[in-house]
Structure formats: structure tokens, C-alpha cells
Amino acid sequence: MRKILVIGSGKSTSYLIKYLLDKSTTENLQITVGDLNIESAKKMIGTHTNASAITLDVFDANSRETAVKNADIVISMLPARFHIEVAKDCVTFGKSMVTASYVSEEMQALDQAAKDKGLVFMNEIGVDPGLDHMSAMQVIDGIREKGGKIILFESFTGGLVAPESDNNLWNYKFTWNPRNVVTAGQGGAAKFLQENTYKYIPYNRLFRRTEFLDVDGFGRFEAYANRDSLKYQSVYDLNNVKTLYRGTMRRVGFSRAWQVFVALGMTDDSYTIDDSKNMSYRDFVNAFLPYSPTDSVELKFRHALKIDQDDIIWDKFLELDIFSKTKMVELDKATPAQILQKILLDSWTLDPKDKDMIVMYHKFGYELNGKQHQIDATMVTLGEDQTYTAMAKTVGLPVAIATLAILNGKITTPGVQIPITKEVYTPILKELEDYGITFKETEVPYLGYNPLNV
Numbered sequence: 001m002r003k004i005l006v007i008g009s010g011k012s013t014s015y016l017i018k019y020l021l022d023k024s025t026t027e028n029l030q031i032t033v034g035d036l037n038i039e040s041a042k043k044m045i046g047t048h049t050n051a052s053a054i055t056l057d058v059f060d061a062n063s064r065e066t067a068v069k070n071a072d073i074v075i076s077m078l079p080a081r082f083h084i085e086v087a088k089d090c091v092t093f094g095k096s097m098v099t100a101s102y103v104s105e106e107m108q109a110l111d112q113a114a115k116d117k118g119l120v121f122m123n124e125i126g127v128d129p130g131l132d133h134m135s136a137m138q139v140i141d142g143i144r145e146k147g148g149k150i151i152l153f154e155s156f157t158g159g160l161v162a163p164e165s166d167n168n169l170w171n172y173k174f175t176w177n178p179r180n181v182v183t184a185g186q187g188g189a190a191k192f193l194q195e196n197t198y199k200y201i202p203y204n205r206l207f208r209r210t211e212f213l214d215v216d217g218f219g220r221f222e223a224y225a226n227r228d229s230l231k232y233q234s235v236y237d238l239n240n241v242k243t244l245y246r247g248t249m250r251r252v253g254f255s256r257a258w259q260v261f262v263a264l265g266m267t268d269d270s271y272t273i274d275d276s277k278n279m280s281y282r283d284f285v286n287a288f289l290p291y292s293p294t295d296s297v298e299l300k301f302r303h304a305l306k307i308d309q310d311d312i313i314w315d316k317f318l319e320l321d322i323f324s325k326t327k328m329v330e331l332d333k334a335t336p337a338q339i340l341q342k343i344l345l346d347s348w349t350l351d352p353k354d355k356d357m358i359v360m361y362h363k364f365g366y367e368l369n370g371k372q373h374q375i376d377a378t379m380v381t382l383g384e385d386q387t388y389t390a391m392a393k394t395v396g397l398p399v400a401i402a403t404l405a406i407l408n409g410k411i412t413t414p415g416v417q418i419p420i421t422k423e424v425y426t427p428i429l430k431e432l433e434d435y436g437i438t439f440k441e442t443e444v445p446y447l448g449y450n451p452l453n454v
Contacts, residue, residue: 001030002407005067007056007086008077009035009044011176012100012126014387016077016396017044017051023404024050034067058082069093073407075399083107087121094119098403100126100395103416111416120406124418127358127394128157131379131432133235133418134398134425135439136362139377140236141422143366151242151372152365152448153232156213156223158249159391162355162382163218169316171251173348175356175383175391182341183269184248190225193233193244195448201225207255207262211247213361215378216440221359223247224255235420242365243448249359257313260305261340264288269337276339277332281324284339298323320347356383358390360439365446372446377439397435401428 004020006013013033020031031048033041034056041053056067058078068074068089073096076086080101087106090097091113103123114121124130132155140150161173174181185207189200201209210222229246233239261267265288273279273287282297289300301307301323307314321327322343329339350356360379365372383390402424405411411424419425432438 001050002028003030003032003070003072004075004403004407005071005073006031006033006075006077007035007058007067009033009037009041009053010077011389012392012395013044013077014389014392014396016075016392016400018388019397019400020403021045021048021051024048027404027408032067032071058085061085065089065093068095071095073097073403075099075403077399080104090119090121091117096120096122096406098122098125098399098406100124100130100399102129103418108416115415118414120411120414121416122402122406122411122419122424123416125398125402125424125428126396127391127398128360130398130419131394131437132157132360132362133420134429135360135377135379136364137236137420138425138429139362139364139375139441140238143364143368143375146368148366148368148373149240150238150364150366151240152244152363152374152446153236153238153241154243154245154247154363156221156247156249156359156361158221158223158359160249160251160357160359161350162357162390165350165354165356166251168347169312169319170254170257170348172254173350173354173356174345175350175389178341178345178348179337182267182337182344185224185227186267186269188227190227190229192225192229192246193241196242204262207259210255212252213249215359215361215380218359218380220252221249221361222252222255223249223361235418249361253312257316260307260313260317263305266336266340269335272333272335273339276329276334279329279339281322281327281329281343284329284336284343285322288336320344350386352386355385356390357381358394362439363447365448372448374444374446375441376444377441379437379439381437393435394437397432397437398428401431 031051033045034054035041036057038053038055045051056063058064074090076083076099083099084106087110091110094117096119159175185203189202190206191200207224210224213221213223224247226246229244286297289304358381362377364375381390381394
């Protein structure tokens with residue numbers, strides 16, 4: 001039996017483990033799922049005869065090394081900051097490795113060691129990053145092969161709630177790490193390239209600089225800029241591109257309302273609130289508003305943010321129940337962002353029967369034979385339930401398919417890498433079509449820059 005070690009059995013692993021189990025007999029696989037919480041690992045594998053669960057603490061060197069040593073290939077589904085210890089073990093014991101996370105400096109530093117041992121260290125092969133890389137490079141390479149020159153590339157991804165489960169005024173529920181949603185965009189200005197001009201959007205304006213995107217069958221979305229679009233310039237060999245912009249998708253109206261939290265300072269994660277444990281939600285909101293002996297918290301809130309009582313934004317905040325006197329923060333020494341996250345979890349947690357949705361949208365502008373052209377490519381994937389989510393599907397399946405391709409010698413180029421070569425993306429995208437993950441490509445008139453971002 002060929003042994004695959006999966007470290008971590010969190011929300012993103014359901015489809016990953018199911019894929020490997022489904023292939024285990026025909027591919028002669030034995031899957032070991034290691035997690036600090038062995039019950040979580042056991043739940044993922046059920047009673048399958050080709051799988052086992054073990055307790056694995058990534059900080060316990062002995063158990064970690066033993067598990068890696070006994071495997072033929074390792075999948076790390078741990079939080080990104082924990083991959084490096086596993087990666088070092090993989091170098092030591094000569095095992096290839098797959099993760100869905102961004103390549104860190106520490107991981108990149110292992111590139112030569114991996115090459116020296118002929119190991120494939122595949123990273124960024126989830127949804128974003130991952131599916132975005134592969135789908136974009138397939139189109140970009142196709143344009144170049146027919147003699148075209150890329151002049152515009154825009155890419156957007158959103159983890160959202162499916163239309164049938166979209167039942168709140170924000171048109172949003174948490175489908176992934178809530179903390180990443182609350183703190184999105186912080187840590188510096190968003191930067192991108194627009195018509196050969198470098199553009200920057202500071203955090204305090206990020207959610208008021210959006211553009212609209214229409215997806216056939218799913219309506220209109222809005223997108224705000226990611227923090228650094230320019231890091232993909234060299235990765236995709238787009239050094240001569242005029243426009244390069246990457247963003248996050250939400251339903252229209254979300255960003256304007258979210259800007260209120262930003263303006264008040266409720267998304268700040270850099271300091272703690274005194275006596276936060278004993279605060280009500282109302283106390284928390286009031287802490288960011290001016291003192292008044294006569295005006296209510298609601299009135300001060302609307303006045304400070306210039307929100308009319310009949311504005312839909314006002315209804316959105318009422319829906320969150322942020323002015324409640326009885327709901328308590330119950331978090332000791334919490335940052336504003338941590339408190340806001342707790343408040344939002346009350347309203348934005350997926351119900352048992354809710355389904356999520358992943359939406360991806362690429363724009364490719366190119367010149368060919370003296371004319372300008374544009375291709376728009378869209379992908380929508382819907383989840384089945386709280387376990388088999390669209391997020392788990394679009395993260396886990398690319399990881400699983402890549403792992404089996406490496407094990408079967410179909411992906412052989414050694415070193416620390418991401419999925420931007422034909423050797424990697426062609427077979428994976430082809431197989432993903434069997435699971436309903438497909439991109440619809442449409443030729444549209446070349447639109448050039450978006451005036452909202454100039």
C-alpha cells in the first residue's frame with residue numbers, strides 16, 4: 001500500500017479525504033489522518049478499511065517525525081504558520097509535500113534542499129491561491145501561444161453564501177475563517193496597476209473603492225482590492241501588462257456598510273478593550289461614540305456616520321443587534337476586532353442546512369494582430385451542506401488531485417513551487433471538471449481600465 005499522511009482534519013478536508021478514500025482501492029492507497037483532536041480525524045474517515053486516524057501534535061517532534069517517516073507523501077492542512085516544521089521533516093526523510101497555503105520565506109528557503117532530493121513541494125494549490133493560479137495561467141498561456149500579448153489581468157474571488165441560503169440583509173455569512181474577514185485589508189495600502197499607473201488605496205478607503213461584476217445566473221457582485229496585486233506580476237510573467245488588479249467579491253452593498261465598522265475603528269486588532277468581558281454589545285458600540293448626556297447610542301451612531309433612519313444600511317446594523325443591552329461580549333482583554341467577530345458570529349454563522357458558494361471571475365485583456373480583445377472567465381461552485389462545502393471542495397480537491405499526480409509520477413519537477421505550469425494545471429483542471437468545477441469563458445469587447453479605480 002502507498003501511504004498518504006494528511007495532517008489536519010479541519011473544515012477544508014472533507015472533500016480531500018473523501019477523494020482519497022474513493023481512490024484508495026484502485027490506487028492502492030492507505031490514508032492516515034493525523035490531528036490533535038483524534039475524534040475529528042476519526043469522523044472524517046468513518047469506518048473505511050483503507051484509512052486510520054492518529055493523534056498528531058505538530059509541536060511534538062517525535063510523533064510528527066514518526067508519522068512523516070512512515071508516509072510516502074505528506075499533505076499539510078495545518079494553519080500556514082505550522083507547515084514549516086512538517087516541511088523540514090519531509091526534507092530530512094525524503095518525502096514530497098502538498099499544501100494549500102501561500103509560500104512563506106521559510107518554505108522558499110527549502111527549495112534547493114527539495115531539488116537536491118528530487119522532492120516536489122507543491123504549495124498554493126487550494127482555491128485562492130490555487131484554482132485562481134491554474135485557471136488564469138491556462139488562459140494566459142493559450143493567448144500567448146496564438147501570438148497575443150497580455151495587457152490587462154484582473155482576478156476576483158469570493159467565499160459567499162449560496163442564493164438559497166442568502167437570508168440576511170448583508171447577503172453574507174462566514175464560510176471560512178471569520179478573523180480573516182474582520183481584519184481583511186489591514187497592514188498597508190492596497191496596491192495595483194491601472195493603465196500603466198501605480199495606484200494605492202489606504203485601508204480607511206478600501207471598502208468605498210469597489211467595482212461591479214455580473215455573473216450569468218447569479219446576478220451582480222462588487223469587489224474591493226486585495227492588499228498587493230503586484231506580487232503576481234513576476235509570477236505570471238506579466239511584467240509588461242498595463243493593468244493588474246486582484247480583489248475580493250461580495251454582494252452589492254456589503255462594502256458600504258462594512259466601511260462603517262472601519263470608520264469607527266471596530267476592526268482594529270492592535271489593542272485591547274478595558275473590561276471587555278463585562279461589556280454589553282451596546283457598551284462596545286458606545287465606546288467608539290462621543291459622550292452625550294441626552295442622545296441615545298442609536299442616535300449618536302447615525303449622527304456620527306451620517307446614516308439616515310430610512311437607509312438600508314441602518315436596517316443592516318439593527319439586524320446584527322449591535323445595540324443590545326443584554327447580549328454580552330464575554331471576552332476578556334479582547335481587541336475591537338475580536339469583539340466584532342463575536343457579534344457577527346451571532347448572525348453570520350451558517351445554519352445546519354445552509355449552503356455556501358465560491359465565485360471566481362477573471363478578466364484577460366490582450367492585443368493580437370493590432371486589435372484589442374478581452375476574455376472573461378467565471379466559475380461558480382455551490383456547497384452541499386455544512387460538511388461538504390464549496391470552500392472545502394475547491395480547496396480540497398485540487399490538493400488531493402495534485403497529491404495523487406505526484407505519487408503517480410505525473411508531476412515530477414522538483415522544488416518549492418506553485419501550480420502555474422502546464423504539467424500541473426492541465427490534468428488538474430481537466431479532472432476538476434468531473435466534479436463540476438468549470439470555468440465559462442466568454443469573448444467580450446475590450447473594456448480597458450475601470451473608471452471607478454482611476
